Amino acid sequence: GWDIHKLEDEDKFRLICTSPNILLEDSGGENILSEPIKEINAQRIVVDTLSHLAMFMNHDDLRRELYRLIMLLKAKGLGSLLIWENDERSDQSKALADRGISFLVDCIVSLKPVEIESTVRKALVVWKMRGSDHDKRLRQYEITSHGIEVSAPFSNYEGLLTGSPRRSMTEDAANNWAMAFAKNKQKHS
Known part of the structure; x- marks a missing residue:
């Protein structure tokens, strides 16, 4: 595993705790993410979890906001791991496709x-x-x-x-x- 404390001490790791409504109010994460990304010269980012965004918006708005966030991360040259939590009983193969967002990502x-x-x-x-x-x-x-x-x-x-x-x-x-x-x-x- 990773030694998180060591990475934090070396200024190579940041944990940002926020809520979906704050992320959405913040221009698709531009402000809340840009500063820490720049400070540590981040090359990778993990967003856990995008599924919470669905609580705050309808289907079309969700697609638009996810597109905006993903394009922001790509524009910054970041390798991204975006987590979407599904109900364990759901058909995992269709969950993202049914939401019309699987085309946004390179890997599922x-x-x-x-x-x-x-x-x-x-x-x-x-x-x-x-x-x-x-x-x-x-x-x-x-x-x-x-x-x-x-x-x-x-x-x-x-x-x-x-x-x-x-x-x-x-x-x-x-x-x-x-x-x-x-x-x-x-x-x-």
Whole structure:
């Protein structure tokens, strides 16, 4: 992980706590963000969470404000991690697309808890990465003292994102089932 105190002491990290209404009153974050970005010569920014903005505006205004904020961050040359919190039961693949804002960002990564055999695990999937043929498989991840550790893709399960996971049929099992079906069909012919 990061030593936040050390980064703060070296003037390489700033934490800005604000509310959506203050951010919105502030010309899309221009004033509240510009000064700290300039002071520490920031190259990256994390905004947690953009979903709170939805409480203060209608759909069209939300799109407009998010566009303004994203363009501000791009104009300043910042790598941005923008977090959007979804209901755990929602279809993660459609949440941003349904709001009409997925086109604004270059990459969409979804983190979601999944239950497999009465154990909750953390799943990660990259839905979109503009200009890249990215890995589209669902992977397990863990947050450790060394950071985020991404594991091999989930295997032998399907339907993990639906909330109703089930074991997938292996190729051998599928072949055995097909042969048994064919033999049964021949018997009754």
